[in-house]
Amino acid sequence: MLSKSQAKLFFLAGTAVFSMAFLALTVDSLAQVPGRSNEAAMTPAVVRGKMIWDRNNCMGCHTLLGEGAYYAPELTRVYTRRGPEWMRAFLKDPNGMFPGERRMVAYKFSDQEIADLIEFFQWIGNVDTNGFPFKPDLAPPAPAAPVGGSRLASAPSTYKTLCNACHSIEGQGGKVGPALDDLRGRYDAVTLDKWLSDPQAVKPGTAMPNLKLSPEVRKELVGWLLPTK
Numbered sequence: 001m002l003s004k005s006q007a008k009l010f011f012l013a014g015t016a017v018f019s020m021a022f023l024a025l026t027v028d029s030l031a032q033v034p035g036r037s038n039e040a041a042m043t044p045a046v047v048r049g050k051m052i053w054d055r056n057n058c059m060g061c062h063t064l065l066g067e068g069a070y071y072a073p074e075l076t077r078v079y080t081r082r083g084p085e086w087m088r089a090f091l092k093d094p095n096g097m098f099p100g101e102r103r104m105v106a107y108k109f110s111d112q113e114i115a116d117l118i119e120f121f122q123w124i125g126n127v128d129t130n131g132f133p134f135k136p137d138l139a140p141p142a143p144a145a146p147v148g149g150s151r152l153a154s155a156p157s158t159y160k161t162l163c164n165a166c167h168s169i170e171g172q173g174g175k176v177g178p179a180l181d182d183l184r185g186r187y188d189a190v191t192l193d194k195w196l197s198d199p200q201a202v203k204p205g206t207a208m209p210n211l212k213l214s215p216e217v218r219k220e221l222v223g224w225l226l227p228t229k
């Protein structure tokens, strides 16, 4: 049995030890914040992107760092998942990316606003979140089923999720680049493959991005874009 004074000493010493541990850990956590929050990369463009995010209440549908609503995809790692070219095309015209089944709001963002948003997503994508969001990540939304019976129905998934943001087939899709209905006659398989692997090499200054497609994906696309019959 502890005497009354021993119990008091035990209480005071215990409280002191654990308070010190608590303070030390708090200081350590706070000292790590600048490194983990990727603070150094927070440029004015990142801040402007964050303002656009707040002003438009994107959180009413999306989550960032797990905060927000669960209607639309979690966006903390969207930059790595999708890449800047895809995001630019998507934010400019979500409808082009998911024809006939648009759920994402078509904001009329200027190019500058889109660039700012992408900077913001790039920054937040580099915040050290201890591995959040955990694998398996939210699957990217399935591309909309194209309107029945069209050529698009048989398109490779790369076409539906990427090319379709900027190009159209049979009038369905984006308007950033030309329609791709009539490539046969103007392209053979070799030239088309070359174009897809490095558009700049074929046409310097072109606005068609280098999408870093693998040879297998290019082969599939070329086969579909240039059907033999």
Ligand code: HEC
Pocket (backbone or CB within 6 Å): 052, 053, 056, 057, 058, 059, 060, 061, 062, 071, 072, 073, 075, 078, 081, 082, 087, 090, 094, 098, 101, 102, 103, 104, 105, 107, 117, 140, 141
């Ligand atoms: C009304 C709900 C809603 C709001 C508000 C909204 N989004 Fe979305 N967003 C969606 C949905 C739903 C998708 C999934 C694709 C689709 O169905 O169009 C999406 C997809 C996205 C994607 C692509 C994610 C991926 O990995 O495919 C990005 C980037 C995005 N939204 C950014 C934004 C930004 C930035 C804002 C605010 C300026 C915003 N969204 C506001 C509903 C919304």
Ligand code: HEC
Pocket (backbone or CB within 6 Å): 085, 086, 089, 158, 159, 162, 163, 164, 165, 166, 167, 176, 177, 178, 179, 180, 183, 192, 195, 196, 203, 205, 206, 207, 208, 209, 211, 213, 221
């Ligand atoms: C971010 C938008 C964007 C995306 C994504 C995109 N393209 Fe393009 N593409 C363009 C633009 C813009 C042009 C016109 C380039 C020019 O004429 O300088 C173009 C041109 C082309 C052309 C030449 C068309 C012609 O009439 O000569 C082909 C073929 C093509 N793209 C195929 C594809 C394929 C296949 C994909 C998907 C792997 C794709 N593109 C993804 C923007 C895009």
